[in-house]
Amino acid sequence: MSTTYYDPLSQKWYHAQEKMFGKNKIKTEKLFHYSKKWVPFSLNEDSHRIGPIIGILTSKGKNKKLAGNGPLFLSLVQHFFKIGALSIVFTQEDLGNSLMTGYTFHPALGKWIQVSSPLPDVVYNRIPFRNLEEDTDFAALTSLLQKHNIPFFNPCFINKLEMHHLLKQSPTLKPLLPETTLLTSKKMLHDWMEDKQDIYIKPVSSSKGKGIFRIFAQENHYLMEGVHLTKQLATFNELWHELKIYLAKGPYIIQEAIEPALYNGSRYDFRILSHKTENHFIISGIGIRQSSNHQQVTTHVPHGGKILPYELLAKEDDDIFFNAIIQEVGHLFNEHLGLFGEFSLDIGKDVNGKFYLYEVNSKPMSFDEEHIENKRIKAICHLCMQLSGFPIFPH
Incomplete structure (x- = not known):
């Protein structure tokens, strides 16, 4: 590894030798002098290039701050730093035709800093909201990544x-x-209840158990059980009337319950x-x-x-x-x-x-088990290094 310096004022990168940097192979500036205001990074190098640059793609929340899994981002950036890679958390708006702007955590400074860099060698998709993957900005981003042959992994949510x-x-x-289909009608629900007696209905696009209900057909009534409620409904019509409130919010699947x-x-x-x-x-x-x-x-x-x-x-x-x-x-x-x-x-x-x-x-969220999460961080970093074409060193 060798030291590369970033000048926050000019947004330029300096190295003792001119090296290629990023997927689009932009040359670093030749290092003739050093300023204490510059930020040092130890990066992998070979005869022609330094890096890699790893992009961690997220989005901005309502307060315009970065959204997503902050603890995961911090753990990844810190581990990438140890193995000589520059990892940058960025959003769709931060990726241009030849440059990327985003944030990296610098351990020596103990804080997140904004940096501008060439295009990333690899991008890990951690956009936290499904609707953002459906807009034109996301399509433009994926098109740009394809144009530059930048590996882009975990490309989408799947309902x-x-x-x-x-x-x-x-x-x-x-x-x-389990037997599963899209819930499309009152008759379908009735037929499933007659046949199964015990079913789940789940929002097509949801996670973490949100919006899930289990419905039991019992001798004189139906029992509808959710995470935060349990309702006893005397007739099937009452059950359907109750469910329509949720079905109006978006499509649901119907699924057999397994004992x-x-x-x-x-x-x-x-x-x-x-x-x-x-x-x-x-x-x-x-x-x-x-x-x-x-x-x-x-x-x-x-x-x-x-x-x-x-x-x-x-x-x-x-x-x-x-x-x-x-x-x-x-x-x-x-x-x-x-x-x-x-x-x-x-x-x-x-x-x-x-x-x-x-x-x-x-797009798995963090595991509560520390030993699993630690192994996860190493596995993601290993994969990014592998996809970037840079050598992987044991850590």
Whole structure:
């Protein structure tokens, strides 16, 4: 590694030798003198270039400040700094035809600083809002990245219905999927309730268990259970009237409920984090989430779910099964959707021991388990270095 200096005033980069920098190979300025106001960075170098530059794409919130997973950004930027890469958190508006502006955290200064740089060698998509991936600015950004052949991984959110249709294409995954379809009519709901007696309805575009309801057909009424409410409805018409309030907000899927295996009286799911390396996928961590006593609709921690150690329920055969599933999901994603370097699975087990694949998360949030999150940071950095073409050093 060698030291490269950034001058915040002129927004230029200086090096002892002229080096190519960024995907568009802009030359650094020749270093003839040094100013104490310049900011030093230790970057990887070879005979012609320094870097890489890693772009972490996010968006701005209502207050015009950077939105998204701040702790993840900080951890990534700090680890990239250690391995000689310049990582910059930026938004769609910050990427120009030849330059990028954004923020990096400098450990020696102990704060975030704004920098301008050449185009990134790799971009990791962490835009937190689905609607932003549907506008023209996002389309222009992806077009620019394609023009410069810049690897762009985890390119999009995937809604629950699209996900189900994609996963069904795999003969390996299809048997693991609960029966699922788009809820389109009162008659459909009635027919499903008659047939299944116990169903879920879920917003097509949601995460973290938001907006999910479980509905039971009981002897004299229907029971509608959500994260924060439980309602008893005397007739099917009352049930439909109640649901229409939610259906007016956006499309929902209808899904059969699986009678889950229980641990200490409550359901649980496996949360499996995976990352791409070379041409296969690794398991970066497995956690268990258990529903709380007051609601059994979802196991998500923000809604009272508990964190259990994987070792509590781990079996050797399960590890083999989970590894096979992440290979299948990973290759399916990369074949049909673009470059996916990271995803997580929600997998449950029924009372008979059969596994079900409930969800694939295309933009996983942080894991509460510190050892999993640490492995995640290293895996993302390793992948970015690999995609950039720079050598990877052990850390």
